[in-house]
Amino acid sequence: MNEKQEAKTKPAMWENSRFKNWVAVARACHLVQQELARQLRPLDLKTPHLDxxxxxxxSAGISQQDLARKLFVGRSNMTMLxxxxxxxxxxxxRADPADKRVLRLxxxxxGRALADRAIxxxxAIIDDMMSATTPEECEMVGDAMRRIVARLLEMQSAAEETESE
Amino acid sequence: MNEKQEAKTKPAMWENSRFKNWVAVARACHLVQQELARQLRPLDLKTPHLDxxxxxxxSAGISQQDLARKLFVGRSNMTMLxxxxxxxxxxxxRADPADKRVLRLxxxxxGRALADRAIxxxxAIIDDMMSATTPEECEMVGDAMRRIVARLLEMQSAAEETESE
DNA sequence: ACTATTCTGTTCAATATTGAACATAAAGGA
DNA sequence: TCCTTTATGTTCAATATTGAACAGAATAGT
Structure with missing residues (x-):
C-alpha cells in the first residue's frame, strides 16, 4: 500500500528507502571502478581487461561467447578487446578443432603473471573498503545481492522472450 | 593440472568472502544498468541522461561542475551531455550574472515531465528487485554501502593529495 | 593595481560499449 | 541429401567517458 502510493506520487521518491539504499550501492560500485582504474594505471591495464x-x-579455454555471457557484455565487445x-x-x-567457429581463450x-599482480x-581495494562492514554484514550483503541478481536475470529473460515474440 | 596450479599460486582469491560478495554487488549494479537502459529506450533516454x-x-540551478561532482564524473562529460x-x-x-564562468542548469x-516518467x-525496477530483500536487509545494505562510499572517498582524496604533491 | 593562482567550462584525441548487419560453420528437419 | 535454422565471431557506425591542454573569469597575495 505504502509502496503503491509512492510509486504514483512523484515528490517522495527520494524517501523511498529501497530507492535511496540502492543509490548508495550504485555510488559504491562507481567509486570502486574509479579507484581500481586508478590503481591499475601503472600496470597499463583497464578494468575491462582485468575482468x-x-x-x-x-576458466581457461572458454569461448569468446561464453566469456561475454559471464561478463554480461556483448560479443562484439570481446572482439574489440x-x-x-x-x-x-x-x-x-586458439581455434577449436572440433568446432571451427569458436576461438578458445x-x-x-x-598474462598470468600480470593478472596475478592486478588481482x-x-x-586490496575490496578488502580495504569492505573492512567498513562486519563479517556478518558482508555476508548478508552478498546474499542479498545474489538474490537480486537472480531476480534481474529473470527480468532479462522475460524481456528477451517478449522481444522475440 | 591447471586447477592445481591455480590453487598453488593463488590461495583461492575466489574464496575470500569479501571479494566474492563484492562480485555479487558489481554484478547486480551492472544488470540494473542494463535493465534500466532497456526500459528507457522507448523514452529515447540513456541512463546518463536520466542521472x-x-x-x-x-537541485535546480546547480552548476555543471557541482553536478559532475555529485555524479562522480568528469566536467567534460557534462559538457558533452x-x-x-x-x-x-x-x-x-542560464549564465549566472554574479559569476560569468558558471552555467546554471x-x-x-x-524535461520535468519526461523525468517524471523515467523516474x-x-x-519500479528498483522496487521489484529490492523486493528480494527484507526491509531490514535493505536498510543494512544501504548502511553498509554508505560506509563503504565514505571509505572510498577517503581513498580518493588521499590519492589526489599524493598526486598533487 | 598587478600578478599569480585557482576555478569553470570547453575542446580534442583515445578508448569502451553497444546493436545491427554480416559471413561462415554447425545442427536439424524434410 | 538439401534446405532452414541456429550459433560464433567480425565489422561498422554511434555514443559515452576520460584526461590533458586550453581560454576566460574570479580570487588572493603582494
Whole structure:
C-alpha cells in the first residue's frame, strides 16, 4: 500500500528507502571502478581487461561467447578487446578443432603473471573498503545481492522472450 | 593440472568472502544498468541522461561542475551531455550574472515531465528487485554501502593529495 | 593595481560499449 | 541429401567517458 502510493506520487521518491539504499550501492560500485582504474594505471591495464583476465584464470579455454555471457557484455565487445590483449602477448586465442567457429581463450605465462599482480591490487581495494562492514554484514550483503541478481536475470529473460515474440 | 596450479599460486582469491560478495554487488549494479537502459529506450533516454535529470529535479540551478561532482564524473562529460539535452528542449542552461564562468542548469517543463516518467520506470525496477530483500536487509545494505562510499572517498582524496604533491 | 593562482567550462584525441548487419560453420528437419 | 535454422565471431557506425591542454573569469597575495 505504502509502496503503491509512492510509486504514483512523484515528490517522495527520494524517501523511498529501497530507492535511496540502492543509490548508495550504485555510488559504491562507481567509486570502486574509479579507484581500481586508478590503481591499475601503472600496470597499463583497464578494468575491462582485468575482468577478462580474471575470468581466464579460472576458466581457461572458454569461448569468446561464453566469456561475454559471464561478463554480461556483448560479443562484439570481446572482439574489440581480445585482439589488444593478444597483441600484448597476454592472451592466446586458439581455434577449436572440433568446432571451427569458436576461438578458445588462454592466458599466456606473461598474462598470468600480470593478472596475478592486478588481482592483488583489486583484492586490496575490496578488502580495504569492505573492512567498513562486519563479517556478518558482508555476508548478508552478498546474499542479498545474489538474490537480486537472480531476480534481474529473470527480468532479462522475460524481456528477451517478449522481444522475440 | 591447471586447477592445481591455480590453487598453488593463488590461495583461492575466489574464496575470500569479501571479494566474492563484492562480485555479487558489481554484478547486480551492472544488470540494473542494463535493465534500466532497456526500459528507457522507448523514452529515447540513456541512463546518463536520466542521472542528470534526476539530479536537476532535486537541485535546480546547480552548476555543471557541482553536478559532475555529485555524479562522480568528469566536467567534460557534462559538457558533452548537456548540450544534447538542451537541444531536445529538456534542460536549460542560464549564465549566472554574479559569476560569468558558471552555467546554471534547470529542467524545462517538458524535461520535468519526461523525468517524471523515467523516474517511475527506474523506481519500479528498483522496487521489484529490492523486493528480494527484507526491509531490514535493505536498510543494512544501504548502511553498509554508505560506509563503504565514505571509505572510498577517503581513498580518493588521499590519492589526489599524493598526486598533487 | 598587478600578478599569480585557482576555478569553470570547453575542446580534442583515445578508448569502451553497444546493436545491427554480416559471413561462415554447425545442427536439424524434410 | 538439401534446405532452414541456429550459433560464433567480425565489422561498422554511434555514443559515452576520460584526461590533458586550453581560454576566460574570479580570487588572493603582494
Amino acid at each position: 577478462i583476465m580474471v575470468n581466464l584464470v579460472r 581480445l585482439p589488444q590483449l593478444e597483441k600484448r602477448g597476454l592472451v592466446e586465442r 588462454y592466458l599466456t605465462a606473461e 592483488v591490487i583489486q583484492a | 542528470i535529470m534526476v539530479n536537476l529535479v532535486r 548537456l548540450p544534447q539535452l538542451e537541444k531536445r528542449g529538456l534542460v536549460e542552461r 534547470y529542467l524545462t517543463a517538458e 517511475v520506470i527506474q523506481a
